[in-house]
């Protein structure tokens with residue numbers, strides 16, 4: 001049965017609600033890509049990565065996520081001019097949603113930001129369906145995480161198309177309906193700063209993270 005669960009930043013200034021919370025309404029995937037790793041390091045939140053640099057991500061429909069507190073503490077970062085919009089809080093640098101533009105509607109939420117953490121997420125959404133982009137994992141790639149996972153890919157495409165068709169793209173928690181412009185302040189990481197993050201990330205980090 002679908003229910004409502006809270007997401008909150010580490011310090012509690014920013015709170016959101018996810019409606020329609022059930023395994024059928026989301027994709028939960030562990031992403032090992034170097035961009036997700038770099039973003040966590042940029043935020044100083046390597047604590048959110050698993051031992052091999054993976055991010056446990058729950059993708060929900062934009063209309064399922066509403067922020068009910070602390071909207072003035074949300075900002076966005078792109079790791080490159082065309083990169084994902086990676087939204088985070090400015091109070092405690094907690095990621096609160098990865099998105100593309102509103103034309104490809106989804107919001108990727110870090111599992112640990114759900115109230116009750118991964119235990120809640122396991123109970124409400126079920127275990128991750130799989131892992132992707134394991135070639136960037138720190139150390140050996142986790143089983144089944146490399147190459148193209150057609151099942152996961154098709155499921156993601158089906159979900160996003162379904163959200164689009166069924167009107168779940170709007171209201172979008174990060175974009176204005178009329179202008180399609182971001183609601184929150186947005187920065188693009190300068191290229192030299194992006195490059196400086198690479199030694200922290202897989203597959204062979206040259207530097208150790210300062211957690």
Ligand SMILES: [Zn+2]
Pocket residue numbers: 009010011012013014089091092093094
């Ligand atoms: Zn906070």
Ligand SMILES: [Zn+2]
Pocket residue numbers: 031032033034035036037055
């Ligand atoms: Zn990723």
